[in-house]
Amino acid sequence: MSKCVIIGGGPAGMNAALYLKRAGIEAIIIEKDMLGGEMLKTNKIENYLGFSEITGGDLALRMSRQIKDLGVTIIKDKVLKVTFNDKFEVQMEKESINCDYVIVATGRTPRKLNLAGEDGLLNRGISYCAVCDGAFYRGLDVAIVGGGDSALTEALYLSDLCNKVYVFVRKDLRANEILQSRVKNKDNIVVMKNVQVTKLGYGEKLSNVILDNGDSIALSGLFVAIGGVPELNFLHDLDIDMKNGYIKTNDRMESSIKGLYAVGDVRYKNFYQIITAASDGAVAALSIKEDD
Numbered sequence: 518m519s520k521c522v523i524i525g526g527g528p529a530g531m532n533a534a535l536y537l538k539r540a541g542i543e544a545i546i547i548e549k550d551m552l553g554g555e556m557l558k559t560n561k562i563e564n565y566l567g568f569s570e571i572t573g574g575d576l577a578l579r580m581s582r583q584i585k586d587l588g589v590t591i592i593k594d595k596v597l598k599v600t601f602n603d604k605f606e607v608q609m610e611k612e613s614i615n616c617d618y619v620i621v622a623t624g625r626t627p628r629k630l631n632l633a634g635e636d637g638l639l640n641r642g643i644s645y646c647a648v649c650d651g652a653f654y655r656g657l658d659v660a661i662v663g664g665g666d667s668a669l670t671e672a673l674y675l676s677d678l679c680n681k682v683y684v685f686v687r688k689d690l691r692a693n694e695i696l697q698s699r700v701k702n703k704d705n706i707v708v709m710k711n712v713q714v715t716k717l718g719y720g721e722k723l724s725n726v727i728l729d730n731g732d733s734i735a736l737s738g739l740f741v742a743i744g745g746v747p748e749l750n751f752l753h754d755l756d757i758d759m760k761n762g763y764i765k766t767n768d769r770m771e772s773s774i775k776g777l778y779a780v781g782d783v784r785y786k787n788f789y790q791i792i793t794a795a796s797d798g799a800v801a802a803l804s805i806k807e808d809d
């Protein structure tokens with residue numbers, strides 16, 4: 518039986534595993550944290566077909582149960598390197614696996630503001646996940662940086678916990694109309710357009726931010742929601758075609774390396790959603806089955 522290692526257990530990786538297993542190909546998911554990926558960072562999902570509304574945690578749990586029930590092998594470890602010599606070798610922190618195919622489904626890591634003090638203030642005022650850290654700022658004034666769907670979803674979530682939520686947007690909001698109108702109806706969300714955070718004020722913790730218009734705003738928490746970038750150091754030994762830091766694929770999800778596929782948020786494409794990630798996973802698995 519051919520063997521495929523899927524690196525990353527978000528919706529893209531889990532759906533790839535589902536389709537591979539049903540096609541009779543051995544599927545092994547390697548996940549460094551918990552199955553679910555970025556879904557675990559969102560409290561409310563309203564655009565995944567079949568569920569009018571579901572929490573990210575619930576959707577992740579349903580997906581992971583489904584693939585576990587099918588008998589997909591899941592290894593909790595971090596992939597450090599992938600090499601190719603006759604077969605692929607996937608090296609993790611604790612072990613190595615040889616396989617016929619690799620599907621890269623590692624998503625993206627949050628993009629930083631790159632401001633002085635940002636790294637040191639992690640968990641002391643700076644966060645990249647409102648659902649994970651919002652409760653630490655209950656009753657306090659916080660801000661979100663970003664104007665997309667994720668930023669406004671996080672602002673709405675924080676508005677139920679925090680005293681006041683600023684939204685700092687570089688230009689204008691890009692989020693969908695439903696989210697924008699919900700934000701407008703919240704008394705404690707203040708959207709500030711055409712502003713950028715230029716400086717963090719802090720002692721032990723974050724105390725305020727300075728904007729490029731000169732305003733200083735007192736804050737206990739700053740949530741950064743300006744997208745992400747793939748972290749693909751583990752592919753350094755392979756000469757893969759990339760675009761803007763993302764893996765380039767064809768319509769079958771094949772990269773420039775034969776036998777290596779990329780799916781979900783790690784792939785260069787237009788739309789980064791749960792349903793598109795899941796779809797990519799299915800396409801990669803069916804393409805592998807076709808070639809096998």
Ligand SMILES: Cc1cc2nc3c(=O)[nH]c(=O)nc-3n(C[C@H](O)[C@H](O)[C@H](O)COP(=O)(O)OP(=O)(O)OC[C@H]3O[C@@H](n4cnc5c(N)ncnc54)[C@H](O)[C@@H]3O)c2cc1C
Pocket residue numbers: 524525526527528529530547548549550551552553554555556558559561562563564565594595596597622623624625667670671751780781782783789790791792794
């Ligand atoms: C706050 C927020 C709200 C969102 N809301 C929605 C929404 O309402 N609707 C929607 O459709 N989309 C939403 N999204 C986007 C959606 O979550 C992503 O598009 C989707 O999860 C991408 O799936 P993925 O499987 O490609 O990657 P991910 O979900 O990022 O999963 C990648 C997995 O790979 C693992 N991994 C990474 N590197 C390694 C390694 N070296 N070794 C082993 N494992 C590794 C990670 O731990 C992670 O579990 C939201 C995103 C955020 C941040």
